[in-house]
Amino acid sequence: xxxxxxxxxxxxxxxxxxxxxNCTYSNSASQSFFWYRQDCRKEPKLLMSVxxxxxxxxxxxxxxxxxxxxxxxxxxxxxxxxxxxxxxxxNRANQAGTALIFGKGTTLSVSx
Amino acid sequence: NAGVTQTPKFQVxxxxxxxxxxxxxxxxxxxxxxxxxxxxxxxxxIHYSVGAGITDQGEVPNGYNVxxxxxxxxxxxxxxAAPSQTSVYFCASRxxxxxxxxxxxxxxxxx
Numbered sequence: 001x002x003x004x005x006x007x008x009x010x011x012x013x014x015x016x017x018x019x020x021x022n023c024t025y026s027n028s029a030s031q032s033f034f035w036y037r038q039d040c041r042k043e044p045k046l047l048m049s050v051x052x053x054x055x056x057x058x059x060x061x062x063x064x065x066x067x068x069x070x071x072x073x074x075x076x077x078x079x080x081x082x083x084x085x086x087x088x089x090x091n092r093a094n095q096a097g098t099a100l101i102f103g104k105g106t107t108l109s110v111s112x
Numbered sequence: 113n114a115g116v117t118q119t120p121k122f123q124v125x126x127x128x129x130x131x132x133x134x135x136x137x138x139x140x141x142x143x144x145x146x147x148x149x150x151x152x153x154x155x156x157x158i159h160y161s162v163g164a165g166i167t168d169q170g171e172v173p174n175g176y177n178v179x180x181x182x183x184x185x186x187x188x189x190x191x192x193a194a195p196s197q198t199s200v201y202f203c204a205s206r207x208x209x210x211x212x213x214x215x216x217x218x219x220x221x222x223x
């Protein structure tokens with residue numbers, strides 16, 4: 001099983017749609033989880049951290065299910081500007097330096 | 113506050129040439145890292161540093177060297193460029209809650 005797995009998509013949705021991405025991770029000891037957004041030919045940027053209790057930031061909701069070892073990102077009322085690649089990120093626990101492991105990303109395309 | 117800066121933005125090398133990719137951050141972060149990103153492969157960790165004078169290998173370190181003489185700077189050296197090193201290289205520094213801040217990237221082509 002890969003350390004972090006995401007459905008690569010692409011997800012093609014109309015404006016206003018609700019879309020959800022899932023991500024699974026293999027290391028049950030991981031404790032830090034994030035969603036990053038990467039626009040074409042740009043650097044990844046932190047979208048939001050994912051907390052055990054779930055968290056929301058405007059139209060974006062992130063949830064963590066430790067028992068099943070998956071993370072989700074829900075985007076409501078999609079905008080054209082949401083078109084990007086969304087990267088799921090998990091820390092590799094119990095290692096000096098604690099590296100962050102990136103999923104390969106899920107591509108979202110929002111159309112008018 | 114510039115965050116993480118990288119130079120150059122673009123570079124073309126011939127096989128066998130060496131060069132250094134520069135990375136600097138002004139956030140006083142101890143942890144810095146270098147990634148490469150290739151189509152279909154995602155971001156892969158090359159080297160990282162937990163502080164000045166301390167570096168370690170990541171997932172794909174072969175063909176690359178790093179040093180960390182100051183907190184601010186973390187250069188990546190390609191010893192003898194190969195076409196397989198054609199990629200986009202991102203430098204990142206990490207904050208107190210493991211969140212990472214990336215530089216704008218260097219697009220390297222090796223012919």
